[in-house]
Amino acid sequence: MNHSAIETNALRKEFGAKVAVADLTLTVQRGEVFGFLGPNGAGKTTSVKMLLGLVARTSGEGRVLDAPLGNVAARAKIGFLPEHFRFQDWLSGREFLDLHARLYGIETENRKARIEKLLTRVDLQDAANRKLKEYSKGMLQRIGLAAALLNEPQLVFLDEPTSGLDPLGRLIVRDVIQELRAQGTAVFLNSHLLSEVEVTCDRVAFVKNGRVIREMGLRETRNEIEIELQVKNPTPNLLRDLAQFGKNVRQWNGSIHLETDGESHIPEINRWLVAQGVDVYKIGAAKPSLEKMFLEVMGEDARAG
Amino acid sequence: MRGIFTISQLTIHETLRKRVLLAATLLGFAFLVIFALGFYFMNREVINSPRGAETQAQRALIYIFLMMAGLYAVNFLMVMMAALLPVDTLSGEIRSGAIQSLVTKPLRRAEIVLGKWLGFWVILAGYLALMGGGVLLIARIVSGITPQNIFIGLALILLEATLLLTLSIAGGTRLSTLANGVLVFGLFGLAFIGGWIEQIGALFQNETARYVGVIASLIVPSESLWQLAAYNMQPALMRDLAMTPFSPASVPSNAMVVWALGYTLLVLLLGVWSFRTRDL
């Protein structure tokens, strides 16, 4: 068995003259939560559709779960929540899940328990007998998420799964993704909500104009860390003296930042500050935010395209 | 195969749930009631006719004529159902994106097309059994007469409906709902007019008109199938008169049936291919 859930090489999709995806080359490991980030029109949805066989590739190669793109048998092990979650809206929530479970070929005896469990998971037990037609946007997205998990997939594609959800719904999605990771399910996540991506993803790729321009892990233990602290009345002397603990000491956004080579410096700095008689309001590691990185990678000129 | 049956079940379920079938059935019953009343009073007129001159054969002709008129109406209802019921099934789901959750399941795209086709076919066959059976039963109860070759006749009507159904499904793989409806009805209209041109051409022995009509029938053999059905169900006497709208002056040959079958199969395969190769 191959270890990657997704492997593509120079996948390309053109819609007439419009190049939606120019060159998609990436690998997603089994069991990995992979974030796929990029501005509007970067080609994220089109990439997912190519991987699922919804859209035929113009050129390039790809394998998903060790099968060619669009392979019918492999789809039994794949879950998918589309970007525009529109379903058979004349069915009730429960009927809808039952239909999709049947389409996955799940046996009758397993179906019922699985459906009830998922209805509870997405918090829709109370609405299960109502028609999808009467569902709100967020409810539809929840039922769509449940449908994507019916077959206990090895790989799930979630195309902006929280776009219609309230904070509670987002929390559910976050937990679901974490559960999936714990079960060893790979997740391919398209999202614009970088704070969520930050907490859920193992690795991210940035796409721009249909090209992966940067890939990076979010779980790597970095030695270099940035420390952020807030003290009462910082003086120039204090800033100068802090340089003994690390480099690049600067004041930014109401707090002091400095780069050090490890977390062990945090209590050390704290002790030193207290000994100097400085009032410390806050001290800790400043994570470089994904948002900042996104803007950096994409450049200021990133336009929807 | 499992996929085909699941999808056809879903299709039937959806048609029932959306009350399209209920509306069609109510309409059909209204029609049957009117037909029964008409037939009943006409029959009384014939029996009580003061002239008493009508021979047995003449009476039979009147009955058959009425019956053919009833079946013609049934044929028309079938055409409507066949063209309209499936007109939105693929185009609508493609447009809304609902189709994406189907085609990403472990089933072939062909199974989706064939499953929908089968589901609608079962509905059409059921509708024909109800309506055609109703007309024949009413006629039989009132007059005691049943046209000949009814099974051949009904089978030909079903084939006509199947052909239009297949066109509607195939068109829906690429066209919008509206364009698809226009296409299917346009083709039906073409065949309809072509059929009449052919009949009139035959009546006046105008070869060019006949030729035009035959070409139209080849493009869409729906109307020819009805004419063949009508021809088969009426007695020789009425055929020879060739004076009613149900007695074709130019009888489509049996080769037309073969052509219609092949045509339907071809359009169905084309529809499957067209759905398989499109982006969703």
Ligand SMILES: Nc1ncnc2c1ncn2[C@@H]1O[C@H](COP(=O)(O)OP(=O)(O)OP(=O)(O)O)[C@@H](O)[C@H]1O
């Ligand atoms: N069916 C289509 N025909 C023509 N162009 C298309 C089609 N689908 C997508 N595109 C174009 O391809 C590009 C990529 O679209 P895509 O939907 O993949 O972007 P995205 O990254 O998912 O954007 P968003 O963040 O807004 O969801 C866009 O420029 C879009 O206009």
Ligand SMILES: [Mg+2]
């Ligand atoms: Mg998108």
